[in-house]
Amino acid sequence: MTKLLAALAWAFVLFASPALAQDPPATPQRIALWANGAPGFESRKAIPEQAESYWLKPVNDPSITYYPARPGRETGAAVLIMPGGAHEFLVINSEGNDVARWFNERGVAAFVLRYRLFRGKDSPYSFDNARQDAERAVRTIRARAAEWKLDTRRIGVIGFSAGGELARVTLLSAPVAAPGRGDAIDKLSARPDFGVLVFPGPLHREEKITANSPPLLMVATNDDACCSQPILDLLTAYRAAGASSELHMYAAGGHAFNFGETTPMLSLRNWPPRITDWMTDRGLLTRWPPEQPRR
Secondary structure, three states: OHHHHHHHHHHHHHHHOOOHHHOOOOOOEEEEOOOOOOOOOHHHOOOOOEEOOOEEEOOOOOEEEEEOOOOOOOOOOEEEEEOOOOOOOEEOHHHHHHHHHHHHHOOOEEEEEEOOOOOOOOOOOOHHHHHHHHHHHHHHHHHOHHHHOOOOOOEEEEEEOHHHHHHHHHHHOOOOOOOOOOOOHHHOOOOOOEEEEEOOOOOOOOOOOOOOOOOEEEEEEOOOOOOOHHHHHHHHHHHHHOOOEEEEEEOOOOOOOOOOOOOOOHHHHOOOHHHHHHHHHOOOOOOOOOOOOOO
């Protein structure tokens, strides 16, 4: 109860203080997951990406783009964002960079993952290569948590559509073998501490869901023929295991409503605050570093 009250108090400070809102956002920083390119595919590192209004492809040098929490609002929580795009491209803005800035305003450090796309034209990659990128990203955030002033016990993932599939396997499936010989980063845990799945697709791998599985928040629409069933299946599995899960199934709105920026549905335009509520209730938005008791 004390932890929850602390989270509620800090959440009030985050959203009620006009002074904090005046600090400018920090500049994002792109960080390669491997210095010499993805192991086994180093020769492809320099192949350029192409970007249009909302998508980006191909990805041959996997990376994370770090968006620090707004100065003065830091909670120590971090989220790795996995954009969708059917594993053919990345919806890099509305399911990536814009989402990162939304989290930043709420005191959460955000990292946008550029992962390899196994369904891209002439792609040499597999789904397991994308999994390696996601797992390496989680480990990299853990490895540099002290530098970025993050709590290593509050590193989560959020994924949209195909990115939701990738987030799901990162949360719930055994890690794939580290490519090459590995290094010190690969010795760290790749398991996120919590997850948010936004209309995730059906692709997944073998899962072992227990009472200790990471807490899940899930959202989709009932008329999404592709991606409403996966979260119902996960809810059933989580309930059977006694694990913590929360599901919001909206009546209509189809696929790819993202953070409600273009949908005509009022309920979907107003769904993102459910993330703030859920994270607050989980104690994920408490002040970081914790204030020391006065002597």
